[in-house]
Amino acid sequence: MSTAIELKAVTKNFGNTEIIRGVDLAIPRGERHAVIGPNGAGKSTLFNLISGRYPLSGGDILLNGESVSGLKPFEINRRGLSRSFQITNIFQRMSVFENVRCAVLWSLGYKYSFWHRLGGLKDANLRAEEVMESIGLKARRDTSAGVLSYAEQRALEIGITIAGGAEVILLDEPTAGMSRTETADAVELIRKVSQGKTLIMVEHDMGVVFDLADKISVLVYGEVIASDKPQNIRGNKAVQEAYLGTEAH
Amino acid sequence: MxxxxxxxxxxxxxxxxxxxxxxxxxxxxxxxxxxxxxxxxxxxxxxxxxxxxxxxxxxxxxxxxxxxxxxxxxxxxxxxxxxxxxxxxxxxxxxxxxxxxxxxxxxxxxxxxxxxxxxxxxxxxxxxxxxxxxxxxxxxxxxxxxxxxxxxxxxxxxxxxxxxxxxxxxxxxxxxxxxxxxxxxxxxxxxxxxxxxxxxxxxxxxxxxxxxxxxxxxxxxxxxxxxxxxxxxxxxxxxxxxxxxxxxxxxxxxxxxxxxxxxxxxxxxxxxxxxxxxxxxxxxxxxxxxxxxxxxxxxxxxxxxxxxxxxxxxxxxxxMHVPVIKARLMRRLWLPYAAAAITGVVLLAGLVSVVEMTYHYSAEADTNPGMALFGLAFNVTSYTPWAVAAGLLVGGFIVSRFAWKAVGKAWGEIILGLQERRA
CATH class of the missing domain: 1.10.3470 (ABC transporter involved in vitamin B12 uptake, BtuC)
Incomplete structure (x- = not known):
């Protein structure tokens, strides 16, 4: 199986503080990969490095075999990587439909067009309708995103992330702040929308992680201390000591 | 699909x-x-x-x-x-x-x-x-x-x-x-x-x-x-x-x-x-x-x-009035709006009087103390016009506040009514 994303000795410093300390990780295409670790381990920072939000201090990141280090977020997105955020990051003043349609425009080649009428873009509109249906927000089509419930906003966040058809999807704590029922719905949604794609996920809810992930990497103090299948991670003593304790059993 | x-x-x-x-x-x-x-x-x-x-x-x-x-x-x-x-x-x-x-x-x-x-x-x-x-x-x-x-x-x-x-x-x-x-x-x-x-x-x-x-x-x-x-x-x-x-x-x-x-x-x-x-x-x-x-x-x-x-x-x-008109609730606003308009006119008259009189006083009081405003001629150096203008300004401000509170209250009730209808 070819590698979708590969991190080679990735480091990140903020001033004199080392946040990410030489992370090596290779994630094959089509794998659902979870990154777990205690608070402050550097999980979100790692996501920000992969998606181009922060520049690397050292090392290299390859997306489908090509280096994306030093590229801007939009350039990385155009190469097939899309991400969601820990804190909901949507277009609050736009409707649900407009949010999703904005996310499909570039991938369908409309780019900076000011000669196409949005209403006439059948492919973009159809794709937006399909994504809304897949995330369960069809009934909220014309509702302003800012007034959606928290769970609906999280679903929309996922919708925006997948709408462009990226092959590599990064989800940053997709179920954070959700109730049990909402979390169960979110897990099903993630399972559905990540079908056939490479999914990398930061998540604190171990139930979600062990339910969804094909493989788990454990990040502690900016270093990957273990990267293995879920059942092996459960039994890994170093992981238990550093993070899981007895809760994961 | x-x-x-x-x-x-x-x-x-x-x-x-x-x-x-x-x-x-x-x-x-x-x-x-x-x-x-x-x-x-x-x-x-x-x-x-x-x-x-x-x-x-x-x-x-x-x-x-x-x-x-x-x-x-x-x-x-x-x-x-x-x-x-x-x-x-x-x-x-x-x-x-x-x-x-x-x-x-x-x-x-x-x-x-x-x-x-x-x-x-x-x-x-x-x-x-x-x-x-x-x-x-x-x-x-x-x-x-x-x-x-x-x-x-x-x-x-x-x-x-x-x-x-x-x-x-x-x-x-x-x-x-x-x-x-x-x-x-x-x-x-x-x-x-x-x-x-x-x-x-x-x-x-x-x-x-x-x-x-x-x-x-x-x-x-x-x-x-x-x-x-x-x-x-x-x-x-x-x-x-x-x-x-x-x-x-x-x-x-x-x-x-x-x-x-x-x-x-x-x-x-x-x-x-x-x-x-x-x-x-x-x-x-x-x-x-x-x-x-x-x-x-x-x-x-x-x-x-x-x-x-x-x-x-x-x-x-x-x-902001479109949903109110669609819900046929404008009638609840007419009275507060009329009150706000009348008191607003009083306030505006006071404000304009003070501004215009001050402007005329500073520019021409020595050479031409007479001025006309709202069809009334008066001497800008006498006290009476100033007292009237100040009265209109202060009085208009006070009654306007009551009128606008009524407008706010009416809008509050309308918004509540619209939310109930949606629910």
Whole structure:
């Protein structure tokens, strides 16, 4: 199986503080990969490095075999990587439909067009309708995103992330702040929308992680201390000591 | 499999556009005086200019303090082109001359915009201010092109008479302006319905998210500014045909500030907001300016009140009533509105009296203590008018507060009622 994303000795410093300390990780295409670790381990920072939000201090990141280090977020997105955020990051003043349609425009080649009428873009509109249906927000089509419930906003966040058809999807704590029922719905949604794609996920809810992930990497103090299948991670003593304790059993 | 929604032709939208066009065409047949025609021509040019500004402020979230640079340079290029055409250097129809201004506006949009749009927010605003001042300084330095303080004059009547159109009579210039205004309004509205127009909204609302769906926010802002510069340049070109002269004032801070005020007062968040704003602005300039020299003070006061109490502008004030009208709940507002209007008139009378009397007292009290206000003649050095004015001001302020509380209460009940209906 070819590698979708590969991190080679990735480091990140903020001033004199080392946040990410030489992370090596290779994630094959089509794998659902979870990154777990205690608070402050550097999980979100790692996501920000992969998606181009922060520049690397050292090392290299390859997306489908090509280096994306030093590229801007939009350039990385155009190469097939899309991400969601820990804190909901949507277009609050736009409707649900407009949010999703904005996310499909570039991938369908409309780019900076000011000669196409949005209403006439059948492919973009159809794709937006399909994504809304897949995330369960069809009934909220014309509702302003800012007034959606928290769970609906999280679903929309996922919708925006997948709408462009990226092959590599990064989800940053997709179920954070959700109730049990909402979390169960979110897990099903993630399972559905990540079908056939490479999914990398930061998540604190171990139930979600062990339910969804094909493989788990454990990040502690900016270093990957273990990267293995879920059942092996459960039994890994170093992981238990550093993070899981007895809760994961 | 999802199905696309079938959306029939939006009759309401066509109706609004049709009525707008009709009103613009018919107005000079109703108001026939030369003065009114001049004002309406200015409003036509102003509408294009304000809408082009709103592409930046309202649609793209770019607060520019130097937008007159693009209209001004467009005006200069048009006026030079007109002079070359009249000399026979090259042929170009006067009717299409504003496009020269548009191309010039877009060209300078490319030059200046690449720098200014690298950043958004305060940085963009400051750079736009700097560029505005820089270009204004250039206009006084390079008098061969800008004509110094006197500016560059032209004559719009040239060449052969085509179908009786010479652009000599003001009515012909009015219809030229209205024709261009309608085309530009339609084009700028169409732009809001394109991928770039929508992404300009996205970049305005959440630039980070826009980057993570594949868009270079700098490029979105840059292209928006170039297109905005194009339309501003057309406005400048029309202005040069209308006045037959262009001076440094056309690209100065006052012109940039005026379009900002007009757009904000009208409502930057709505496409038609700047149109309302520019009409209000010209009413203030001509109607109020014709009555009192303190018109700028009143304009400033209006701007202040709008910023504080109606940041969405007149457009938001109008649109907030649409759901109330649909729910047939307006009757609950008439009484509080009438009370607010009456007490507001008292307050306004007091305010105007104090302002005008202070103005007259400071300027002419020694030589001409007599003045007339609201049809009443009085001596500005006596105590009685001051006491009456102060009474109106303070009394009006107090009763206005009660009236506005009643308005607030009525709106609270209406909003609650609307929410209950939705639930």
């Amino acid at each position: 999802s199905k696309l929604r079938y959306r029939p032709i939006n009759l309401g939208r066509w109706l609004v556009w049709g009525i707008t066009a009709l009103v613009m065409i018919v107005l000079p047949l109703i108001f026939t005086s030369g003065f009114t025609l001049t004002i309406m021509s200015q409003i036509g040019v102003g509408i294009i200019f304000a809408l082009s500004y709103n592409m930046l402020l309202g649609q793209g979230g770019m607060l520019s303090f130097g937008h007159a640079v693009y209209s001004g340079l467009g005006a200069y290029f048009t006026v030079h082109a007109l002079n070359l055409i009249s000399k026979g250097t090259f042929y170009f129809p006067v009717t299409l001359a504003p496009i020269i201004g548009g191309v010039a506006g877009a060209f300078f949009g490319v030059i200046f915009g690449y720098v200014t749009t690298k950043k958004s927010g305060t940085t963009f605003a400051m750079i736009s201010l700097g560029i505005g001042e820089m270009v204004f300084a250039c206009s006084l330095m390079f008098s061969d092109f800008f004509g110094g303080e006197a500016g560059i004059a032209t004559n719009r009547v040239m060449g052969s008479n085509v179908l009786g159109i010479t652009y000599g009579p003001a009515i012909q210039v009015y219809y030229l302006i209205i024709g261009w205004a309608l085309v530009c309004m339609a084009a700028m509205y169409a732009w809001t319905q394109t991928p770039l127009g929508r992404m300009a909204n996205a970049v305005r609302d959440n630039p980070e998210r826009a980057e993570f769906v594949g868009y270079d926010t700098h490029m979105v802002r840059f292209l928006t500014l170039v297109l905005s510069g194009f339309f501003a340049g057309i406005a400048g070109g029309l202005s040069s045909i209308n006045y037959e002269i262009v001076t440094a004032e056309n690209l100065g801070a006052l012109a940039s500030g005026s379009v900002l005020i007009a757009t904000f007062v009208g409502g930057a968040g709505y496409f038609f907001g700047p149109i309302i704003g520019i009409i209000v602005f010209f009413v203030m300039v001509t109607a109020v300016g014709g009555i009192t020299q303190a018109w700028l003070f009143y304009l400033g006061l209006l701007f202040l009140i709008m910023v504080l109490y109606a940041p969405g502008g007149f457009a938001s004030l109008i649109l």
